[in-house]
Amino acid sequence: METDYSLYLVTDRKDRTEQEFLNIIEESIKGGVTLIQLREKTASTQEFYNIARKVKEITKKYNVPLIINDRIDIALAIDADGVHVGQEDMPTQIARKLIGPNKILGVSAHILEEAKKAKEDGADYLGVGAIFTTSTKNDANDVSIETLKNITKSINIPTVAIGGINLDNAHQLKNTKIAGFSVVSAIMNANNPKVASQKLKEIYKNLD
Secondary structure, X not given: OOOOOOEEEEOOOOOOOHHHHHHHHHHHHHHOOOEEEEOOOOOOHHHHHHHHHXXXXXXXXXXOOEEEEOOHHHHXXXXXXXXXXXXXXXXXXXXXXXXOOOXXXXXXXXXXXXXHHHHHOOOOEEEEOOOOXXXXXXXXXXXXXXXXXXXXXXXXXXXXXXXXXXXXXHHHHOOOOOOEEEEOHHHHOOOOHHHHHHHHHHHHHOOO
């Protein structure tokens, strides 16, 4: 079955109770999120494992793929649907070997060369950004919309745009041929995650 990347939520749990966090994930899926990436940069392994199991219960209920950011051990431990690695994480080729041929493997790319190498090494999709200024990743390299277009034109695996995308600027990604928006704050910090998800999904549908 082909993966739907159109509205890709990357989580951010800070300052929330576990229940608030899980509720946001569930509401966002009800609003149209098609894929969840669980990102836990500061959690201990035990904590990451525990929260990943709970998130997986929700994603499984709605049949939405769960991708684990960076931590292949956690992904394997909870039998997640896939893993996303950055340029500083486990090399793509090794990640593919570890997770096997049937799991989803995403790779972050900022330039065309990185995108080409990721595809050659076994990536199923690319996360390209940061497209707009973002508060959730201070080290994110800015990627121009021109570079994004160049990558989607040159590389024939799905490309998801990430970085500072929200309801006010998402329409600027018109005609970029992206497979979806990857967002953090636009949904995680929304007053109503379900409505925010519905609106973003609507903008994505009208991109081309």
